Each structure stands twice: as structure tokens, then as C-alpha cells.
Amino acid sequence: MTQTHADYQLSQLDQLEAESIHIFREVASEFEKPVLLFSGGKDSIVMLRLAEKAFFPAKVPFPLMQVDTGLDFAEVLETRDNWVNRLGVRMIVASVDDAIANGVVVDDGKTSRNRLQIGTLLNAIEEHGFTAAFGGGRRDEEKARAKERVYSHRDDFGQWDPKNQRPELWSLYNGRIHAGEHMRIFPLSNWTELDIWHYIGREGIEIPSIYYAHERDVIKRDGMWLSVSDAVQPRDGETVERKLVRFRTVGDKSLTGSVESEADTIEKIIDEIAVARVTERGATRGDDKFSEAAMEDRKKEGYF
Amino acid sequence: MPEMATTEPHEGRAPMDMLRFATAGSVDDGKSTLIGRLLLDSKAIFEDQLEAVESTSQSKGYSYTDLALLTDGLRSEREQGITIDVAYRYFATPSRKFIIADTPGHIQYTRNMVTGASTADLGLVLVDARHGLTEQSRRHAVLLSLLRVPHLVLAVNKMDLVDWDEKVYEKIHNEFTQFATKLNVPDLEVIPISALQGDNVVNRSENTPWYHGPTLMHHLEHVHVASDRDLQDVRFPVQYVIRPKSDEYHDYRGYAGQVAGGVLKPGDEVVALPSGLPSRIKKIELFDKEIPEAFPPMSVTVHLEDDIDVSRGDMIARPKNAPKPSQDIDAMICWMTNEPLRPRQKLAIKHTTRTGRAMVKDVQYRLDINTLHRDQEAGELGLNEIGRVQLRTTVPLLCDPYSKNRTTGSFILIDEATGVTVGAGMINSGS
CATH class of the missing domain: 2.40.30.10 (Translation factors)
Incomplete structure (x- = not known):
């Protein structure tokens, strides 16, 4: 047994954990067919850890689903498989390539893979009849997210209507939906990037190795260090450099930039973030750069 | 990173403690500026966010960086220049993490204020020193008190514009203290500040030698919230x-x-x-x-x-300390939709983990949150109105008075046809 709490004070990480576990149990109780959207990134891993804790010793009572862009880092897929095998949960992969082949989404050569995920995801949710989809979004990430509910209602078309959100009071969540609609659930709403890292450190859980500093061939494009791969080849005037880098977010290889870093442990990563002057999205996500309202627009369309 | 002495080993250097607070006030009171300052001074705003706001300010032809743009999240709001929804913001100091529920101050958004206050440990009300207490600041205090937010801070802003006059502060302080005696405000702090210049926000001001209380940040960091929880009655x-x-x-x-x-x-x-x-x-x-x-x-x-x-x-x-299952509920309800709440109306009700149906038996009175007048002739509650209502539920609720327990004393009402949350209730008693 652990020690008695003399002052009946929960640390803030314990408070966040308790709140998130409450959300998981609430959804599992009230929704017929939930699914956890799992990217293999740090936020979705923390989500999965919280789901594991919420239902232990029973198995997580819903499947995971990943939208496979075909451009995922191998290290991320490896970590994903380790988690899936350890917890014995069902993993559904919704492939963007399949969606293109089946005409669900159209690859016009100009649209990013990240954007094609929207149609692929919405189609998969509809096909499987999922009524609730957990996402790893945090309100500290971006201005549009700051106003989004923990239970975020999506209409028949999977769209978010920011001006018509349900009030959300106390810890009383309203999960009512009509046939064809679904709810996005954000159990990490009140976590910050630093909270996520402190929690990963405290729990000692596995995350993809590319979050830690490592040597990699990179090229500079649009102010970001992109990893050289089948998806990213140097263009005219670009030179390949070998650098010590790490990733602050993990997404589509063609768009996700790395940052120069020597942080090869959780402690060093926390130090680095604590003094960082740029948000994780600003630093490394090409898809949010196009306009200030880029995220809001993608959310309305049904993005994560 | 400074060393932090208060952390337990297994938490690493994460702040140990958390404070949720709700802010109320209009743009004119300097609320966005104050929040912008708290975020800036605690480094919760990043360069790319600041740059985006600077470039927007420039393209709009402003001569200064409009910090309000940092907190106005949705494009439709930015276009209209008003805040239409509760936004949650985060910052941390070495000892505490803070969650701000930033709510718009306009009268039509009472429901947002109630939403933000429902989870808050502390309410922060801003007044403009030049204008003193307004109807709006009184209304904010009433709502925070109704939601039983245990700590209240009145920030008297723009003190620089009244030449740091102690008498101005004293007048607002006295007027508000007197008003607060009519409310449930267990803990009140009145702080003279200038959000624009930073006086008494993080750093103690040299302009207020007559003020001996804490700075705003010091108060937020040290206000004791642990004892606000009910540790006596097992629920x-x-x-x-x-x-x-x-x-x-x-x-x-x-x-x-x-x-x-x-x-x-x-x-x-x-x-x-x-x-x-x-x-x-x-x-x-x-x-x-x-x-x-x-x-x-x-x-x-x-x-x-x-x-x-x-x-x-x-x-x-516990056998000798258990709530009595009740189907007749007497509660204060904040109504949140256009179609009014009326007697005989049927709604879904969610209380703790229990869901059932409820029928409105009577609207006893509507509370005027500006004057605290109880209008017993009202008969119904419109959007953003608050009143005392009697409900009959299909399932017994295992409830406590809201004044005793904010979790077992609260419920939401849901329109069964649309599925929308239409009301928030705070229980006076059940029988």
C-alpha cells in the first residue's frame, strides 16, 4: 500500500489523471460503440495509458483505430504494435491509400495526406458505426481547441459547429446524439504539453524513439528540418545534412519537421520544452501554417 | 529552471498543485489584457502565437498589439471583435498550475459564465477604477456566489488612470464589501492593479504604498483551496x-x-x-x-x-450519513436555451452518474441578478434567466444541497428531442 495522504491533497497530475479516467468510464457507460483514435504519438499513448488504468484489470472495452497515411514513421508503428500487443486490444487501421483507391477521398496531388485523413476518418467512423471517438487533443494546443468541449458534438457530416456547442458544466457530460451523429471525446482537454511529458516520465511508459534526440539526415524546407525519406527527397538547392534532432510531434513524414535537440531523456525534453519559445505545432507542423484559422477550418470539416 | 523545493520525487518537477479560476469582465475592463499579461509573464504564450497576433493587429491597422486577439479563438469572434464562448487557458508557475475559464461579460452570455464558474475554485471579477462598480460587475459576483465559487477576487483595474488614488480604491472596496454581505462569499480579496502596466499583477507596485495586500499572482499562487472539498460526508x-x-x-x-x-x-x-x-x-x-x-x-x-x-x-x-433518495427537487436553475422553461415541461435530467426524466412542477420565482429581486409572478424562465424551480423526477436522486457538495448538489437538464443541454441546476433540497 502507498502512503496515507496527510493533507488530502492530490497533486495536479493525479487530479488530471482522475478527471480523464472519469471521462473514459463515463463514455464506456453511456455510448454504444466508442473507439479510441490512436496515432502512436505521445498524446494518444497517454490516452491509452489512462484507458488502461480506467478499466484495469479488465481489458480496455473498445478498439483502437489509426488512420494510416502511408507516411507514418516506422518507429511510431513499432511502438503502436507494442502497446496493442501488451494490452490485447483490437486495432483497426483505416488506410488513406485504400480510401483513395475506393474513391472515398480524392488525391488531386495538391492536398496533403493530413487533409486526406479527414475523409478517410469520417468514412471509417460511419462504416463501423462508432458513436464516440476519443481524440488526444489538448486545449493548450491552439486557439480553436481552447473553446472546444470535452464532449464535442459532430453532426451527420462529422462537422463541428463552434457557435452551437452544448454548455458543459461541472463533470456532468451530455452524451446524447441522434442516429448518424457522433461525439468526439477529448479526455486530455486540460493537459498541457508539459503535463504530458511529466506524466510519461512518471509512468515510465514507452513512446516512439523519434521523440528523443538522435542523428538523422534532414533538409531545411519552409523553416523546418524535414527527415529525408521515400516521402521527402531534396529538391534543387536543398542540401542533405546530418543533424542531432528530435520530433516534438509525430505525424505525416512529408510534413512533420524535427527540431535540433540534444534532449535524449525525458528530463532533458522537459527542460527543453520549459524554455521553448515556439509551440509544438508552430515548430513542426506544416499543415497548420497556411493560415491563422487553419485548425479551426479543419476542425469544422471533421478533423481530429 | 529554478529549483523547486515543494515537489515529491515521483512527480519530477511538475507543479504540485492546481487552481481553476473563472474570469469575468468585459473587454473594456481590460480582462483580455490582464489574461494576456498573466500568460506572457508566466511564459505560456509562445513566439509564434505572439507573431500571429502582431501581424493580425498590423493588418487591421492598430497602432499597438491587441492582446485580446490572443484569447479570441474563433474566426467568427475575431471578425466580430467579441468573445462568444468560454475559452480555457493554461499557465503554470513552479508551485501551481492554473486553468482559466475565460468567460465573456456581456449580459446575453450568462450561461457561459455559469459554465465557467461551475468548476472554478476562484472567481476573478474586473472593474474599471474610473467607473467603479457597475451592474455587470455586481452580476458577475452574484453568479459566482450562486455557483458557490469559494474564493473571490475583485481586481480594481486601470488604477493608473485615476492617479493611483487610494480613495478611489477604498470607495470601490467598501461598496463591494457591503454588496457581498448579501451573497455567499467566504473569501474576498480586493486588489488595485494596472493590467496594462503590470502593477500588482506579478510584481508589487511602487505606486500603491498604501496597499498592503498581496499581488494578484501571489494571491493566485497561495490561496488555500484544499479545504474547500468536503472530507466529512462520504459520497x-x-x-x-x-x-x-x-x-x-x-x-x-x-x-x-x-x-x-x-x-x-x-x-x-x-x-x-x-x-x-x-x-x-x-x-x-x-x-x-x-x-x-x-x-x-x-x-x-x-x-x-x-x-x-x-x-x-x-x-x-455511510449508514448514518447518507443522502435521502428524493424525487421532489427544489433547485435554482439557470436556463440556457431560447424556448422558455415552463411548468409541466418534461426534460431528461443527469445527476452524478444517474439519468432520468424530470417534470417542471412550478417556477417559484425568477431571480433578477442585478437587484436580487425575486419575481414570483414570472411563471417561466427565459434564456439566461435564473430562478427557483420545483421538479418531480422519475428516478430518486441521491442528492445533497449544492451548498454542501457541488458534485452531488448539481444536475443538468437535457432537451429530449434535440439532445441539447438546456439547463443547469443547483439543488436547495430534496424530499
Whole structure:
């Protein structure tokens, strides 16, 4: 047994954990067919850890689903498989390539893979009849997210209507939906990037190795260090450099930039973030750069 | 990074503590500027966010960087220059993490203020020193008090524009203190500040030698919130029954939930409600560990000695300290939709983990939140109105007065046709 709490004070990480576990149990109780959207990134891993804790010793009572862009880092897929095998949960992969082949989404050569995920995801949710989809979004990430509910209602078309959100009071969540609609659930709403890292450190859980500093061939494009791969080849005037880098977010290889870093442990990563002057999205996500309202627009369309 | 002495080893250097506070005030009171300053000074704003705001300010032809743009999240709001929804913001100091529920101050958005205040430990009301207390600041204080936010701060802003005149501060201080005697405000702090120049926000101002209280940040960091929770009356709403149905855990049956009140320990005599069946706590688990006690707001799994029928929506309490199951509910309701609340109306109700239906029996009075006048002739409640209402529910609620417990004393009302949350209720009593 652990020690008695003399002052009946929960640390803030314990408070966040308790709140998130409450959300998981609430959804599992009230929704017929939930699914956890799992990217293999740090936020979705923390989500999965919280789901594991919420239902232990029973198995997580819903499947995971990943939208496979075909451009995922191998290290991320490896970590994903380790988690899936350890917890014995069902993993559904919704492939963007399949969606293109089946005409669900159209690859016009100009649209990013990240954007094609929207149609692929919405189609998969509809096909499987999922009524609730957990996402790893945090309100500290971006201005549009700051106003989004923990239970975020999506209409028949999977769209978010920011001006018509349900009030959300106390810890009383309203999960009512009509046939064809679904709810996005954000159990990490009140976590910050630093909270996520402190929690990963405290729990000692596995995350993809590319979050830690490592040597990699990179090229500079649009102010970001992109990893050289089948998806990213140097263009005219670009030179390949070998650098010590790490990733602050993990997404589509063609768009996700790395940052120069020597942080090869959780402690060093926390130090680095604590003094960082740029948000994780600003630093490394090409898809949010196009306009200030880029995220809001993608959310309305049904993005994560 | 400065060294932090107060952390426990397993938390690393994460702040140990958390404070949720709700801000109220209009753009004119300098609320956005104040929040911008708190975020900037605690480094919660990043360069790319600041750059985006600077470039927007420039393209709009402003001569200064409009910090309000940092907090106006949605494009439709930016276009209209108003805030239309509750936004949550985050910042941390070495000792505490802060969650701000930033609510718009306009009269039509009472429902947002109520939403933001529902989870707040502290309410921050801004007034403009030049204008003194306004109807709006009184209204904000009334709502915070109605939602039983235990700590209240009145920030008297723009003191630089009244030449740091102590008399101006004193007048507002006295007027507000007198007004607060009509409300439930257990803890009040009145702080003279200039959000624009930073006086008494993070750093103590040289302009207010007559002021001996804390700076705003110092107060936010040190206000004691741990004792606001009810540690006396055991309330454990059962949320989910964990039954692994595996060979290894064949007979496992754990009642999972979040502690809403009191301290639960193995060996405690308990009663399951509404059945009234007695038992004892066999053990309490947190993930894969047994723990010696559980208290709010922990999410745990409780095991009972006896194999009694307990399911979601039930509550575990103590035999001599248990809420009486009630179907007749007397509550203050904040109405949140255009179609008014009227007698005989039927709605869905969610209280703790229990869901049922409710019928409106009577609208006893509508509360004018500006004058505190009770209008007994109202007969109905419109959008953003608050009143005292009697409900009859199909299932008994295991409830406490909201003044005693904000979790077991609150409920939401849902329109059964649209599925939308249309009302928020705070229970006076059940019978």
C-alpha cells in the first residue's frame, strides 16, 4: 500500500489523471460503440495509458483505430504494435491509400495526406458505426481547441459547429446524439504539453524513439528540418545534412519537421520544452501554417 | 529552471498543485489584457502565437498589439471583435498550475459564465477604477456566489488612470464589501492593479504604498483551496462496474467511480443507495495498487465485502450519513436555451452518474441578478434567466444541497428531442 495522504491533497497530475479516467468510464457507460483514435504519438499513448488504468484489470472495452497515411514513421508503428500487443486490444487501421483507391477521398496531388485523413476518418467512423471517438487533443494546443468541449458534438457530416456547442458544466457530460451523429471525446482537454511529458516520465511508459534526440539526415524546407525519406527527397538547392534532432510531434513524414535537440531523456525534453519559445505545432507542423484559422477550418470539416 | 523545493520525487518537477479560476469582465475592463499579461509573464504564450497576433493587429491597422486577439479563438469572434464562448487557458508557475475559464461579460452570455464558474475554485471579477462598480460587475459576483465559487477576487483595474488614488480604491472596496454581505462569499480579496502596466499583477507596485495586500499572482499562487472539498460526508457515485470475465480475475467485481465527498477506507461500514443494503469496504484500488484511503477527486475502484446488487447510478455512503433518495427537487436553475422553461415541461435530467426524466412542477420565482429581486409572478424562465424551480423526477436522486457538495448538489437538464443541454441546476433540497 502507498502512503496515507496527510493533507488530502492530490497533486495536479493525479487530479488530471482522475478527471480523464472519469471521462473514459463515463463514455464506456453511456455510448454504444466508442473507439479510441490512436496515432502512436505521445498524446494518444497517454490516452491509452489512462484507458488502461480506467478499466484495469479488465481489458480496455473498445478498439483502437489509426488512420494510416502511408507516411507514418516506422518507429511510431513499432511502438503502436507494442502497446496493442501488451494490452490485447483490437486495432483497426483505416488506410488513406485504400480510401483513395475506393474513391472515398480524392488525391488531386495538391492536398496533403493530413487533409486526406479527414475523409478517410469520417468514412471509417460511419462504416463501423462508432458513436464516440476519443481524440488526444489538448486545449493548450491552439486557439480553436481552447473553446472546444470535452464532449464535442459532430453532426451527420462529422462537422463541428463552434457557435452551437452544448454548455458543459461541472463533470456532468451530455452524451446524447441522434442516429448518424457522433461525439468526439477529448479526455486530455486540460493537459498541457508539459503535463504530458511529466506524466510519461512518471509512468515510465514507452513512446516512439523519434521523440528523443538522435542523428538523422534532414533538409531545411519552409523553416523546418524535414527527415529525408521515400516521402521527402531534396529538391534543387536543398542540401542533405546530418543533424542531432528530435520530433516534438509525430505525424505525416512529408510534413512533420524535427527540431535540433540534444534532449535524449525525458528530463532533458522537459527542460527543453520549459524554455521553448515556439509551440509544438508552430515548430513542426506544416499543415497548420497556411493560415491563422487553419485548425479551426479543419476542425469544422471533421478533423481530429 | 529554478529549483523547486515543494515537489515529491515521483512527480519530477511538475507543479504540485492546481487552481481553476473563472474570469469575468468585459473587454473594456481590460480582462483580455490582464489574461494576456498573466500568460506572457508566466511564459505560456509562445513566439509564434505572439507573431500571429502582431501581424493580425498590423493588418487591421492598430497602432499597438491587441492582446485580446490572443484569447479570441474563433474566426467568427475575431471578425466580430467579441468573445462568444468560454475559452480555457493554461499557465503554470513552479508551485501551481492554473486553468482559466475565460468567460465573456456581456449580459446575453450568462450561461457561459455559469459554465465557467461551475468548476472554478476562484472567481476573478474586473472593474474599471474610473467607473467603479457597475451592474455587470455586481452580476458577475452574484453568479459566482450562486455557483458557490469559494474564493473571490475583485481586481480594481486601470488604477493608473485615476492617479493611483487610494480613495478611489477604498470607495470601490467598501461598496463591494457591503454588496457581498448579501451573497455567499467566504473569501474576498480586493486588489488595485494596472493590467496594462503590470502593477500588482506579478510584481508589487511602487505606486500603491498604501496597499498592503498581496499581488494578484501571489494571491493566485497561495490561496488555500484544499479545504474547500468536503472530507466529512462520504459520497461515492458508482460510475462503472468492472467485471473482467477472465480466468485470472474470475470473481472480480469492482465499483469504479470518482469520489465526490468524504474519505473512504477499507473496513468502513457503508450503505448502497437507493437499495439501502449495508456492507463493508473490502479494499480500494487505484489501477494495479491497493490504496489505504480514497478522497475527492480521486477516481478509484471500490470492493465490498458482500455480494449485493450495485450498479451504475447507485451511490455508496455511510449508514448514518447518507443522502435521502428524493424525487421532489427544489433547485435554482439557470436556463440556457431560447424556448422558455415552463411548468409541466418534461426534460431528461443527469445527476452524478444517474439519468432520468424530470417534470417542471412550478417556477417559484425568477431571480433578477442585478437587484436580487425575486419575481414570483414570472411563471417561466427565459434564456439566461435564473430562478427557483420545483421538479418531480422519475428516478430518486441521491442528492445533497449544492451548498454542501457541488458534485452531488448539481444536475443538468437535457432537451429530449434535440439532445441539447438546456439547463443547469443547483439543488436547495430534496424530499
